[in-house]
Amino acid sequence: MSLLEVRGVSAGYAGEDVVHAVSFHVDPGEAITIIGSNGAGKSTLFRAIVSMLATTSGTTMFEDRDITKLPTHKISRLGLAYVPAERHLFPRMTVRENLLLGAFPARPDPAREEFVFEVFPRLAERRKQDAGTMSGGEQQMLAVARALMSQPKVLMLDEPTTGLAPRLAREAYGALARLRDAGLTLVVAEQQVPLALELASRGYVLENGRFELEGTSDELAGNPDVQRAYLGVA
Amino acid sequence: MNVVDEVLDDTSRNVAAGRRGGVVRAYLPIVVAAALVALVPLRYEDSRSMMGIITVGVLFACYGVAFNIIFGSTGQLFLCTGALAGIGGYGSALLADRSGFPLLLALAISTAISAVIAGILSWISVRRALDTIFIGIVTIAFGLSFQNFVLGKGDWTGGESGIRVATAKDSWLTGEVAPYYLFLGLLVVYLVVYRLLQRSRTGWAFRALRDDGLAAELSGVDVSRYRVLAGTLGGGMLGLAGGIYVFTQSRVSPSTFEFGNVDVSVLVMLAFGGIGSLLGPVVGAAVFTWLDEFLEALGYAQAKELIYGVVIVALFLGFRRGVVPTVTDLAAKLFRRRS
Amino acid sequence: MKAVAALLDGIVLGLQYGLLGVGLTLIYGLAGVVNLAHGQIAIFGAIMASLLMGAGWAAVPAAIVGILAAAVVLLILDLTLMRAVYRQHGEHRILLGLLIMLGVGFIIDGYLNWQHPIEVLTLRIGGDPVPILGVNMRTGSLLASAITIVAGLALVMFFQLTTLGRGVRSVIQDEQGARLVGINPSSVRTFVFALSGVLAGLVAVTGAMTAPQASDFGVKLTTLALIVAVVGGLGSVSGAFLAGVLLGIVDRFASAYIGQFYTTVILLLCAAFMIVLRPSGLLGKST
Numbered sequence: 001m002s003l004l005e006v007r008g009v010s011a012g013y014a015g016e017d018v019v020h021a022v023s024f025h026v027d028p029g030e031a032i033t034i035i036g037s038n039g040a041g042k043s044t045l046f047r048a049i050v051s052m053l054a055t056t057s058g059t060t061m062f063e064d065r066d067i068t069k070l071p072t073h074k075i076s077r078l079g080l081a082y083v084p085a086e087r088h089l090f091p092r093m094t095v096r097e098n099l100l101l102g103a104f105p106a107r108p109d110p111a112r113e114e115f116v117f118e119v120f121p122r123l124a125e126r127r128k129q130d131a132g133t134m135s136g137g138e139q140q141m142l143a144v145a146r147a148l149m150s151q152p153k154v155l156m157l158d159e160p161t162t163g164l165a166p167r168l169a170r171e172a173y174g175a176l177a178r179l180r181d182a183g184l185t186l187v188v189a190e191q192q193v194p195l196a197l198e199l200a201s202r203g204y205v206l207e208n209g210r211f212e213l214e215g216t217s218d219e220l221a222g223n224p225d226v227q228r229a230y231l232g233v234a
Numbered sequence: 235m236n237v238v239d240e241v242l243d244d245t246s247r248n249v250a251a252g253r254r255g256g257v258v259r260a261y262l263p264i265v266v267a268a269a270l271v272a273l274v275p276l277r278y279e280d281s282r283s284m285m286g287i288i289t290v291g292v293l294f295a296c297y298g299v300a301f302n303i304i305f306g307s308t309g310q311l312f313l314c315t316g317a318l319a320g321i322g323g324y325g326s327a328l329l330a331d332r333s334g335f336p337l338l339l340a341l342a343i344s345t346a347i348s349a350v351i352a353g354i355l356s357w358i359s360v361r362r363a364l365d366t367i368f369i370g371i372v373t374i375a376f377g378l379s380f381q382n383f384v385l386g387k388g389d390w391t392g393g394e395s396g397i398r399v400a401t402a403k404d405s406w407l408t409g410e411v412a413p414y415y416l417f418l419g420l421l422v423v424y425l426v427v428y429r430l431l432q433r434s435r436t437g438w439a440f441r442a443l444r445d446d447g448l449a450a451e452l453s454g455v456d457v458s459r460y461r462v463l464a465g466t467l468g469g470g471m472l473g474l475a476g477g478i479y480v481f482t483q484s485r486v487s488p489s490t491f492e493f494g495n496v497d498v499s500v501l502v503m504l505a506f507g508g509i510g511s512l513l514g515p516v517v518g519a520a521v522f523t524w525l526d527e528f529l530e531a532l533g534y535a536q537a538k539e540l541i542y543g544v545v546i547v548a549l550f551l552g553f554r555r556g557v558v559p560t561v562t563d564l565a566a567k568l569f570r571r572r573s
Numbered sequence: 574m575k576a577v578a579a580l581l582d583g584i585v586l587g588l589q590y591g592l593l594g595v596g597l598t599l600i601y602g603l604a605g606v607v608n609l610a611h612g613q614i615a616i617f618g619a620i621m622a623s624l625l626m627g628a629g630w631a632a633v634p635a636a637i638v639g640i641l642a643a644a645v646v647l648l649i650l651d652l653t654l655m656r657a658v659y660r661q662h663g664e665h666r667i668l669l670g671l672l673i674m675l676g677v678g679f680i681i682d683g684y685l686n687w688q689h690p691i692e693v694l695t696l697r698i699g700g701d702p703v704p705i706l707g708v709n710m711r712t713g714s715l716l717a718s719a720i721t722i723v724a725g726l727a728l729v730m731f732f733q734l735t736t737l738g739r740g741v742r743s744v745i746q747d748e749q750g751a752r753l754v755g756i757n758p759s760s761v762r763t764f765v766f767a768l769s770g771v772l773a774g775l776v777a778v779t780g781a782m783t784a785p786q787a788s789d790f791g792v793k794l795t796t797l798a799l800i801v802a803v804v805g806g807l808g809s810v811s812g813a814f815l816a817g818v819l820l821g822i823v824d825r826f827a828s829a830y831i832g833q834f835y836t837t838v839i840l841l842l843c844a845a846f847m848i849v850l851r852p853s854g855l856l857g858k859s860t
Contacts, residue, residue, distance in 0.1 A: 052749065072752040081753075088750030090743045101743050104736065104755045146754065358849060366668055367607060368848045371803060375845035378796070379838040386834030498679075536687040543679025550672045551657050 001064060003028045003185055004049075004080065004154050009058030011048035017056055018044045019209040026154065031176075031186040033196040035220070035230060036206035042189035043085060045206070046158050050075050050082045063153070077105070081152035085159045087143040091132025095123055095142055098131050102149030116145045119175050136163035141172065154185045161192050173199055193230040197221050260433060264425045267516050268418065275414050285410050289482070291523030292417040296475040297500050298507070298515025299424040303431065304468035306510040307440040308461050310356060311370040314377030315472055316496030321348045322473025323480040323491055324384065324391060330401035330481075337401055337481065345474040352469020353462050360458040377493055384488045396487025403484045413482035420478065421516070424471060429512060440464065494539075502542050505549050508559045578708045579825040585714045587821020588721040589780055593794060594801030594813035595728065596772035602745045602808030603765045606658060606670030608647075610678035611773055612794025617681055618643030618774035619786040623694040632696055639694075640774030647770035650677065651763050659762070678795060685788040692788050696781040713782035720779050724772070725814055732810070741765060745808065800844040806854025816855055 002025035012018040019041040026032050036042050047053040049060050051072045059068045067075050076082070090098050099116060100108045117124035120141045126134065131142055140160060147155055160176070161169040173195045180186055180199065190196035197203060197217040205213035205226060213223065220226050271292065278284035297315060304312050312318075325344025329335040335343070355376065359369045384391045391397065406412045431437045439460050480486045489495060499522065507518030529535055597611045608614075622639025626632060654677070658670040685692075698716050702709035732738040743751045744761045751758055776794070780786050801820055805812030820840060827836040847854060 050753075052752075071757070073755050073757045076753055076755040084753070088747045088753055090746040090750055092746055093739070093742065097739060100736070101739055101751075101754050101756070104740060107736075150755065362849050362852070364848065364852070365664065367671060368852060370671075371799065372845045372848055374796075375841035379841050382834045382838045386832065386838075536690075537683065539679050539683030540687055541683070543676045543681075543683055546676030546679065547654065547673055550669060550676065551654065 002026060002061075003030075003063060004187070005061040006045075006049060007059050007061070009045070009048055009060060010056045011044055011053050012056065013044075013053075017209065019048065021058065022206070022209070022211055023058075024204055024211065024214075026185055026187055028153075028185055029183055030202065031180045031188070031200045033200035033203040033217075034187070034189045034206055035191075035193050035196060035203055035226070036189070037191060037229070040206045041209040042206055043158050044209075046082060046084070046156055046189060049156070050080065052084075076150070079150070079153035080156065081147040081150055081154070082156045083143045083147045083158065083160065085162055087139055089131040089139055089143055089146070092130055094128050094130055095134075096127040098142055098146050099123075099149050102146035104150070106150070112149055112151065116148050119148070119178060120145050137165065137168045140164060141175075144172070144175075148179070152184075154187065155179070156187045156189075158189045159191060160188065161190070161195065169195060191230075193226070260429055261426070263513055264422060264429065267425075267513055268422050271418055271421070271516070271520075272415070275411055279411050282410050285414060287527060288523060289414045289417060291519050292414060292421055293475060293479055294496075294499060294503060294523070295515045295519035296417060296421050296424055297472060297496065298504050298519055299421070299428055300468040300471035300475070301500050301504055302509065302515055303428060303464050303471070304352070306504070306514075307431070307437070308464040309366065310359060310461060310465060311366050312352070312355065312373045312465070312468070313370050313493070313497055313501075314355070314373040314380070315500050316491040316493050317377040317380035318348045318352055318469050318472040319476030319479075319496060320380060320384065320491030321351060322476035323486050325473070326477035327397060327399045327401075327480050327486050328390065331397075331399055340401070341474065341477045341481075344477050345470050348473025348476075349466045349470030352472070353466035355469075356462045356465030357458070360461050374493075377497065381488060381492055384491075392487070394488060396485055396490070399480055399484045399486060402481045407482050408484050416478065416482070417475075420475060425512060425516075427467075427471075432512070436460065436463070498542065502545055502549075506545065511559050511562075514559075574707065575829055576826075577706050579829045580822060581705060581708050581710060582714075583822030583825035584818060585710075585718050585783065585821070586824055587818035588718050588725075589776055589783075589817070590797060590801050590821045590824075591814040591817025592721050592724060592772055592776045592779075593798040594805055594817050595725075595810050596769040596776070597798040598802040598805065598808055598810060598813045599765055599772075600769050601802065602810075603741065604655070604659070604670070604762050605663075605666045606655065606674060607667065607799070608769070609671060609674040609795055609799070610681055610791075611769070611798045612796070613678045613681040613685070613791030614643050614646050614770060615773035615777040615794055616786060616788060616791040617646060617685065618770075619694040619777035619781060620685055620689055620692050620788050622778065622781075623692050624689070626694075627692075636696065636778045640771055640778060643774035643777070644767045644770030646681075647766040647773070648763065651766035655762075655766075659759075678791065682789070682791045685791065689788050693785045694777065694781040695785045696778065698782055711783070717779035717782040720775070724775060728810065737764070797840070800840050803844045804847045804854055806857045809854065809856045812854055812856030 005025040007023050008021045009023070010017045010020050022045055024032070024034075034042055034045070044053065048055045051067075051070060055068060059066055061067065062075070062078055062080050065078070067078065067080070070078075090101065093101070099113060103109065103112065117127075122138060123141055123145055126138065131139065134142065140163070144155075144157065144160065157176075160172055164172060169192065176186060176188070176199055186199070188196055188199065197220060200217055202216055203214065203220050204211045205220065213220065213226065215223070221231070274288055275285065278288060297319060301312070301315050304310050322341075322344045325347055326337075326340040329340035329343055330337050355373060358364075358372070364372065385394055387393075402408065407416070431440070476491065480490075483490075503518030503522050504515055505518075506521060507514030507516065525541070526538065529538055529541065593611070593615070596615075597608050600606050600608050618639040620639075621642040622635040625635040625638055630638075654673055655670070658666055658673060661669050696713070698711075698713040700712035702711050703715060704710070732742055740751070740756050741761055741764070743754070743756060744758045748758050751761070777786050801817045802813055804820060805814070805816030820843065823843065824836055824840060827839045831839075
């Protein structure tokens with residue numbers, strides 16, 4: 001039984017679909033990646049899944065439950081956590097306050113807080129700092145950490161390495177790998193393909209709003225088209 | 235898109251509608267409306283009080299056209315129309331009575347002062363890139379300050395009881411029927427000015443900057459110049475109407491121009507009639523003058539404010555374009571179906 | 574002596590102004606709605622209390638019901654008229670909300686002036702005046718100030734220390750982010766509307782301890798609330814309190830040394846100048 005299943009979802013803006021009848025699934029404990037360049041529709045797809053955007057057709061199932069028309073906050077409470085590219089942190093609240101809200105509506109659990117600080121030690125140093133004053137990389141970490149506070153069943157990340165220097169990006173993926181190994185189900189949308197293929201076991205390639213390819217990470221890494229378009233191999 | 239357009243649903247369509255068609259089609263509505271309005275006194279000329287009421291109705295239609303230029307054309311929410319008219323009113327009265335200026339000169343000077351002050355308010359809003367609500371707050375502050383100044387500076391303004399105006403007291407201006415037609419004439423002039431503005435290059439610029447100020451600026455429209463122009467023109471029109479009114483009444487008091495009396499009424503009339511449409515002010519003024527009288531007759535005069543409130547809420551929740559454009563659209567649809 | 578009296582009276586008045594401004598600024602910060610009916614709703618609560626007292630109720634229960642009445646009015650507004658406003662976003666929502674609340678203000682003020690034009694709420698607090706710094710302060714003023722200070726502190730603690738309070742701040746700072754962590758902005762809005770109503774009612778009730786609150790005070794209170802909120806910075810709770818106290822002091826000094834009519838003008842000009850010179854107000858958006 002898939003944890004998250006997207007069936008034939010189409011969505012877009014101002015009457016025009018950007019994503020066309022896309023289907024994929026994620027099983028418990030899996031880490032999958034959705035690869036695509038700018039404008040391919042990755043963010044649109046994610047937004048449609050968590051109802052930040054209305055779907056024009058298709059259904060989304062989470063734990064065999066139809067969440068297509070469910071509002072965003074309810075989807076979050078069911079255990080599907082989404083970290084968008086824009087992060088949507090609370091700028092005038094401290095790191096700690098942002099994390100506490102991540103656990104909403106649950107009471108703040110000290111054990112969970114410690115776990116999160118273990119995965120992201122940099123944040124521990126800054127727990128009293130206002131989120132809005134942190135660097136891009138730190139904000140990215142905080143966004144992921146906040147999503148983790150709710151002990152989600154599935155974590156969806158939209159281009160988690162945006163604005164991160166290569167070293168920080170590798171650090172971030174290191175943290176994600178640890179989470180994956182601890183059993184967290186991951187769906188990661190990426191332009192930085194090598195890191196994503198290393199983390200995930202399976203992937204899909206999104207082009208112009210449609211899945212043009214799918215396969216295991218090895219299959220995708222070995223695919224000449226993928227190599228040409230995303231791996232910088234001529 | 236400019237927020238005023240979005241919320242006041244398609245009032246730019248009202249403005250655009252005014253630009254279509256040839257000269258006859260453009261000015262015919264004014265002629266027809268003027269003719270209809272001219273006939274009304276035939277019914278009431280025997281009653282001085284009724285004549286007074288419908289004259290005020292035409293006066294408010296004039297105010298409405300001025301406000302239409304300021305708010306309808308360039309989206310500046312001036313909540314000080316009463317004060318601007320009051321500057322014209324108190325100004326002319328004081329200049330004519332106390333300083334011995336001839337009537338026309340007094341009117342001209344006070345009209346100019348209203349125009350300049352309104353222009354300054356526009357200029358400040360443009361310079362500081364003020365959002366609509368902030369323009370509203372600044373202009374309310376100005377308006378209420380003017381009101382308080384008038385109430386407080388008794389030796390100039392007679393305070394709460396106001397002052398009698400001696401100039402032109404026994405002339406034709408203070409007659410029963412004459413003021414009505416005087417204001418009707420003024421209204422026609424104002425409507426013609428509005429129409430001319432709509433169809434001119436200035437009107438095009440107005441529409442452009444209402445739709446999207448930034449885009450207009452980038453394509454070379456001098457947004458600040460047009461906003462200030464609209465403000466100045468509208469302000470002057472308010473001052474002139476206010477000044478003339480004072481002479482027809484031979485007295486002026488704070489209540490003549492207070493916020494609750496002028497600004498609220500103008501807003502409701504125009505919202506009802508259709509902000510941005512040519513005849514919106516006329517229809518709005520007609521309906522609400524009638525409504526006021528109707529309520530008085532029924533003994534519900536005290537409930538006026540309550541009813542105005544209900545109208546505002548209903549208008550902005552549902553019926554946003556206003557009566558005139560809705561009716562015009564409906565008529566157009568009917569005619570299209572026939573042919 | 575005159576100056577000290579003006580200062581102390583100013584602080585008492587200023588605390589009231591602050592509470593008035595907070596109610597308005599909360600709704601603006603959270604829902605983007607300029608509540609131009611805030612004062613009218615406050616007075617509505619006062620008049621309800623007055624009517625109950627006229628029917629034989631004791632002061633305290635009547636006052637509590639009055640405060641709840643104000644909260645209920647705002648609650649109803651949020652659940653009904655505001656739904657249309659929430660469907661808009663950004664500046665569109667601001668303008669529509671403002672205009673609709675303007676209409677609601679007329680409805681309430683019109684109703685009160687029509688049906689209860691001579692109703693007035695007065696809460697006489699017994700006891701002799703207490704001398705402070707040589708100025709005799711009436712017990713009513715002191716009690717009103719004490720209640721206001723407690724309310725203010727309670728608000729601050731609520732926002733900083735409770736989960737719900739943090740939830741409210743989160744919706745103000747990033748509505749989409751709040752959704753992502755499982756917060757329903759709609760529920761939060763409803764709660765804050767009711768809270769604003771309680772604050773409004775509280776202002777009218779504590780105001781009645783210092784001076785009679787008449788049914789036509791609504792517009793004046795709304796104007797003051799708006800001035801305070803703007804000077805403090807729309808959306809900032811601490812800004813509203815600070816601005817309130819400062820403006821209260823300005824009010825009393827102007828009244829004592831210049832004159833009643835000019836006092837209102839001065840306050841209005843404070844708001845106007847703040848907008849022109851520093852639109853974000855004294856403390857900006859800093860919840």
